[in-house]
Amino acid sequence: MFIGRVSGSVTATIKHEAFHSYKLLIVDHLDLHGKATGAYDICVDVVQAGVGDTVLVLDEGNGARQILNRSVAPVRAVVVGVVDSVDLI
Amino acid sequence: MFIGRVSGSVTATIKHEAFHSYKLLIVDHLDLHGKATGAYDICVDVVQAGVGDTVLVLDEGNGARQILNRSVAPVRAVVVGVVDSVDLI
Amino acid sequence: MFIGRVSGSVTATIKHEAFHSYKLLIVDHLDLHGKATGAYDICVDVVQAGVGDTVLVLDEGNGARQILNRSVAPVRAVVVGVVDSVDLI
Amino acid sequence: MFIGRVSGSVTATIKHEAFHSYKLLIVDHLDLHGKATGAYDICVDVVQAGVGDTVLVLDEGNGARQILNRSVAPVRAVVVGVVDSVDLI
Amino acid sequence: MFIGRVSGSVTATIKHEAFHSYKLLIVDHLDLHGKATGAYDICVDVVQAGVGDTVLVLDEGNGARQILNRSVAPVRAVVVGVVDSVDLI
Numbered sequence: 001m002f003i004g005r006v007s008g009s010v011t012a013t014i015k016h017e018a019f020h021s022y023k024l025l026i027v028d029h030l031d032l033h034g035k036a037t038g039a040y041d042i043c044v045d046v047v048q049a050g051v052g053d054t055v056l057v058l059d060e061g062n063g064a065r066q067i068l069n070r071s072v073a074p075v076r077a078v079v080v081g082v083v084d085s086v087d088l089i
Numbered sequence: 090m091f092i093g094r095v096s097g098s099v100t101a102t103i104k105h106e107a108f109h110s111y112k113l114l115i116v117d118h119l120d121l122h123g124k125a126t127g128a129y130d131i132c133v134d135v136v137q138a139g140v141g142d143t144v145l146v147l148d149e150g151n152g153a154r155q156i157l158n159r160s161v162a163p164v165r166a167v168v169v170g171v172v173d174s175v176d177l178i
Numbered sequence: 179m180f181i182g183r184v185s186g187s188v189t190a191t192i193k194h195e196a197f198h199s200y201k202l203l204i205v206d207h208l209d210l211h212g213k214a215t216g217a218y219d220i221c222v223d224v225v226q227a228g229v230g231d232t233v234l235v236l237d238e239g240n241g242a243r244q245i246l247n248r249s250v251a252p253v254r255a256v257v258v259g260v261v262d263s264v265d266l267i
Numbered sequence: 268m269f270i271g272r273v274s275g276s277v278t279a280t281i282k283h284e285a286f287h288s289y290k291l292l293i294v295d296h297l298d299l300h301g302k303a304t305g306a307y308d309i310c311v312d313v314v315q316a317g318v319g320d321t322v323l324v325l326d327e328g329n330g331a332r333q334i335l336n337r338s339v340a341p342v343r344a345v346v347v348g349v350v351d352s353v354d355l356i
Numbered sequence: 357m358f359i360g361r362v363s364g365s366v367t368a369t370i371k372h373e374a375f376h377s378y379k380l381l382i383v384d385h386l387d388l389h390g391k392a393t394g395a396y397d398i399c400v401d402v403v404q405a406g407v408g409d410t411v412l413v414l415d416e417g418n419g420a421r422q423i424l425n426r427s428v429a430p431v432r433a434v435v436v437g438v439v440d441s442v443d444l445i
Contacts, residue, residue: 274388274444274445275388275442275443275444275445276443277359277412277439277442277443278439278440278441278442278443279411279438279439279440280403280437280438280440281403281412281436281437282402282403282437283402283423283436285422285423286436286437291357293388293442293444295388305387307358307387307388308357308358309357309358309359309412318445319445328416328417328418328419329418332419339422340419340422341414341422341423341434341436342357342414342419343357343414343415343416343419344357
């Protein structure tokens with residue numbers, strides 16, 4: 001998993017029904033100082049995260065399907081939580 | 090998933106029948122400003138995307154097979170939708 | 179697997195019950211000289227590792243679920259051991 | 268999948284019988300201008316590709332096993348076709 | 357798969373019994389000129405490779421488990437062979 005920040009959303013014409021019930025968020029990868037690294041993922045949202053939120057992203061397909069409680073779900077990355085705090089040494 | 094742009098197609102002599110019904114697109118990875126990053130994927134197309142289209146790509150094998158509704162499909166990346174809009178902060 | 183060092187932890191509001199019994203550690207990737215590379219992973223901890231510990235991380239989802247002895251566990255990286263020594267040529 | 272060029276082969280003493288019937292090719296990753304990027308993969312060959320051939324490589328383990336028509340095959344990358352043409356915008 | 361060179365080993369306190377019968381090797385990734393790239397993997401050894409050996413590494417979890425003939429084995433990378441020769445153009 002990685003820490004990211006929601007920077008927007010994507011609207012796309014997708015025929016596959018598995019996508020119809022989910023919002024697609026653009027999530028910037030953050031380094032441990034909270035800065036965007038330049039990488040991003042398009043993620044399915046299951047926690048109603050908003051733009052600007054710092055979030056926890058699971059980036060593994062089989063686990064992502066488990067989060068969605070669906071065996072069939074063509075996803076790779078899911079926003080699984082909103083980060084409350086990051087505690088570094 | 091990532092956002093990409095279709096920049097062409099590949100024709101190849103492939104013996105495995107699983108490939109015979111699909112078009113193979115060259116998709117450049119885009120950053121969030123719409124610029125090509127230099128990375129690309131050869132993707133199976135399920136939405137009849139054309140050259141120049143901005144598309145959403147699922148880059149995970151098991152999910153890609155689900156999109157194709159086939160348990161046997163030797164693919165890793167699939168164009169799953171045409172992007173209508175990208176909304177950033 | 180890679181060698182990492184625990185540099186902190188993350189607290190997040192996660193609805194999925196699979197996360198409730200695990201602590202989420204921030205683990206910096208180390209090179210073979212023990213220096214942080216700048217990359218990190220948010221890992222589930224199964225060995226009670228503490229901040230500053232040098233650890234071994236398994237970064238593959240299906241194997242991570244096996245470590246947890248759960249078929250359903252939405253994780254990708256798990257701290258599987260505390261490193262006692264690294265022996266280089 | 269990615270486009271590569273066969274630059275050689277590897278001979279190795281491998282005990283596992285699953286490897287015994289396959290040739291192991293060294294395949295350089297190519298960018299879309301046909302230049303080697305510096306990255307490579309050691310790939311199982313199923314199309315009798317020769318050194319210098321431009322090829323299509325599937326780089327996903329589960330799909331690679333399907334190409335080989337074997338449920339047990341410890342591979343990650345397979346040369347699935349010889350590229351006839353790459354059509355860019 | 358990639359070509360690597362064994363540069364050492366790791367000793368770690370690991371509770372999960374699946375690790376107890378295997379030696380954990382540090383394997384540097386090599387480029388095609390035999391130079392270390394700076395990347396490494398901690399690999400399970402199934403061929404009794406020694407420090408300094410040039411080896412072939414399978415870096416995919418499901419295939420790695422097949423090499424080990426175990427359905428449950430929390431690994432991602434396995435040393436599957438000792439390289440006898442690399443033949444480039």
